[in-house]
Amino acid sequence: MLIRKHVIRFSFVFIALIIFLIIFAFKLFFIQVFNSSHLTILADKQHNNFVELEPIRGTIYDRNLRPLAFNVPVYSLFANPRAMSSRDKIRAIENLPGLLGVNSSFVAECLKKNRYFVWIKRKINKDDAMKVEALKIGGLGFRKESRRFYPNKSLAAHIIGFANVDNTGLEGLELFYDNELKGKPGWMRIIRDARQRQLLLEDDILPPLNGHSMVLTIDETIQFIAEDALEKGLKKHNAKAGTIIVIDVKTGEILALANKPTYNVDEVSSSSIESRTNRAISYVYEPGSVFKIVTAAAALEENIFDEKDKVFCENGKYRVASNILHDHTSHGWLTFREVFEVSSNIGVTKIAQRLKPDIIYKYGKRFRFGQKTDIDLKGEVQGVFKHPSVWSKTSIGAIPIGQEVLVTPLQLVCAIASVANNGVYMKPFVVKSIKDDKGVLIQQFLPQEIDRVISEDTANRLKEILVGVTETGTAKQAKIKGMRVAGKTGTSQKVVGKAYSHDYFYASFMGFAPADNPRLAAIVVYDEPHPAYFGGVVSAPVFKEVIENSLRYLEAKQ
Numbered sequence: 001m002l003i004r005k006h007v008i009r010f011s012f013v014f015i016a017l018i019i020f021l022i023i024f025a026f027k028l029f030f031i032q033v034f035n036s037s038h039l040t041i042l043a044d045k046q047h048n049n050f051v052e053l054e055p056i057r058g059t060i061y062d063r064n065l066r067p068l069a070f071n072v073p074v075y076s077l078f079a080n081p082r083a084m085s086s087r088d089k090i091r092a093i094e095n096l097p098g099l100l101g102v103n104s105s106f107v108a109e110c111l112k113k114n115r116y117f118v119w120i121k122r123k124i125n126k127d128d129a130m131k132v133e134a135l136k137i138g139g140l141g142f143r144k145e146s147r148r149f150y151p152n153k154s155l156a157a158h159i160i161g162f163a164n165v166d167n168t169g170l171e172g173l174e175l176f177y178d179n180e181l182k183g184k185p186g187w188m189r190i191i192r193d194a195r196q197r198q199l200l201l202e203d204d205i206l207p208p209l210n211g212h213s214m215v216l217t218i219d220e221t222i223q224f225i226a227e228d229a230l231e232k233g234l235k236k237h238n239a240k241a242g243t244i245i246v247i248d249v250k251t252g253e254i255l256a257l258a259n260k261p262t263y264n265v266d267e268v269s270s271s272s273i274e275s276r277t278n279r280a281i282s283y284v285y286e287p288g289s290v291f292k293i294v295t296a297a298a299a300l301e302e303n304i305f306d307e308k309d310k311v312f313c314e315n316g317k318y319r320v321a322s323n324i325l326h327d328h329t330s331h332g333w334l335t336f337r338e339v340f341e342v343s344s345n346i347g348v349t350k351i352a353q354r355l356k357p358d359i360i361y362k363y364g365k366r367f368r369f370g371q372k373t374d375i376d377l378k379g380e381v382q383g384v385f386k387h388p389s390v391w392s393k394t395s396i397g398a399i400p401i402g403q404e405v406l407v408t409p410l411q412l413v414c415a416i417a418s419v420a421n422n423g424v425y426m427k428p429f430v431v432k433s434i435k436d437d438k439g440v441l442i443q444q445f446l447p448q449e450i451d452r453v454i455s456e457d458t459a460n461r462l463k464e465i466l467v468g469v470t471e472t473g474t475a476k477q478a479k480i481k482g483m484r485v486a487g488k489t490g491t492s493q494k495v496v497g498k499a500y501s502h503d504y505f506y507a508s509f510m511g512f513a514p515a516d517n518p519r520l521a522a523i524v525v526y527d528e529p530h531p532a533y534f535g536g537v538v539s540a541p542v543f544k545e546v547i548e549n550s551l552r553y554l555e556a557k558q
Helices: 002-034 036-047 086-100 104-112 126-134 172-176 178-182 220-236 288-301 336-341 345-355 357-366 409-420 456-471 540-557
Strands: 048-053 067-079 118-124 140-149 186-192 198-206 213-216 241-248 254-260 310-312 317-320 323-326 333-335 424-426 431-435 441-444 449-452 486-496 499-513 520-527
Touching: 067 086, 067 126, 086 104, 086 118, 086 126, 104 118, 118 140, 126 140, 172 178, 178 213, 220 241, 220 254, 220 520, 220 540, 241 409, 241 540, 254 540, 288 336, 288 345, 288 357, 288 409, 288 456, 288 486, 288 499, 310 336, 310 345, 317 345, 323 345, 333 336, 336 345, 336 456, 345 357, 409 424, 409 456, 409 486, 409 499, 409 520, 456 486, 486 540, 499 540, 520 540
Parallel strands: none
Antiparallel strands: 048 186, 067 118, 067 140, 186 198, 213 431, 241 254, 241 520, 310 333, 317 323, 424 449, 431 441, 486 499, 499 520
């Protein structure tokens, strides 16, 4: 009886062992056959760490190879929450916020994640990295990266733009040429043990391709001269905003472009949208009398007027359809040349009436108003220049004097530069060349002639009229001692609601020098200067300072 009980018990245990063995064998078979790929992936994740290698973003230089934007080495702090003890996490939450300026709740949230890798803070300097390292908190580590650095802070901010923490361009040239500047990332594989310690750097490495560098047409010195003068004029005349552009008349190269307000590209987060907007290409305004060069060029080119022809300016009051047109100062008979020297609205309107709308429109389009210049910057707008088919009865008394027209400062400076360049319109541009990280030329941008706007003879005759503007006309404050200067003033009322304001104005001056052999052209525009608001008083002196100092600097370089 006892032997039989032992035999039954033994058989039961034996059968149970056989059943468990079969279950285990089936389970192992299932793991090996059906679940192996999943487990292999998990093992790879635990032991193989693929690290992206960041490329170095290309440097941006001015025309004289002075760096305007480049990358500097920094350190980025990460954590491995799965490798951190509770004490490590507590110490990290207590110490990191004070050292790095991050929120303690943010650190706590990062460390709650059941992950092998989370960023704590990107792009910190070496001193802060050393302070964190001195804490000797387990599970924290650093990756060496790079951060964009702008040595001149706000200088040329609206041209250069800025890149974000991932070295991706967001504004200006940083955005327009982002693909060329940012390069391509590489990667490497690191083996880790069960405790996530790095053991071996594998041969699996794909090195990053660093970004290309670029050389601009901008001259850092002329840019500084322009920004300094623009800022002084802004404060002196209590203006809301201002814009200045300096261009090489023979090539179309932009030597300086600045707007006020501006911003520090190293502290973008504290700037406003308005301060980051490139007013030179993205804002439009009614230009006023600076637009009169279109009517002057059309009249001379079509041989309908010459400089000595006389126009009666109605003693300062003239009706055009239902609108009464006024001059700031009453005039009787003026020669064609004098009409533009003293900027008579009535005189210009009478000339335009004789030319007819189609001729005014023809030359406005020749000067490329109502269309983009296609400069290599993001955000350019085309403005508004209406076809005669939609002109009203009063448009002939408005458009020729710079009303019912919307333009950008860049369009205006390109127009005056084409007069200076003997009637040839050059495409404006800000990038001269692109090179790889070893300095090998990848692409070169050469001056590009767009069109002949007016004949050389007409351009020379118009130059003399514009010289008269600065010598005896409305822009005497633009005169430079020992040099003939050509230019045109503009004072335009702002539209407030649906009517022209008598309190808010744009003050403009555009011109070029030396008039006998033009080298530089520039435009200066101020928004809402007060109490003075005339272009010849507000903007012309700034033009004089910038052009005089820039020409002196260029002569000293030769």
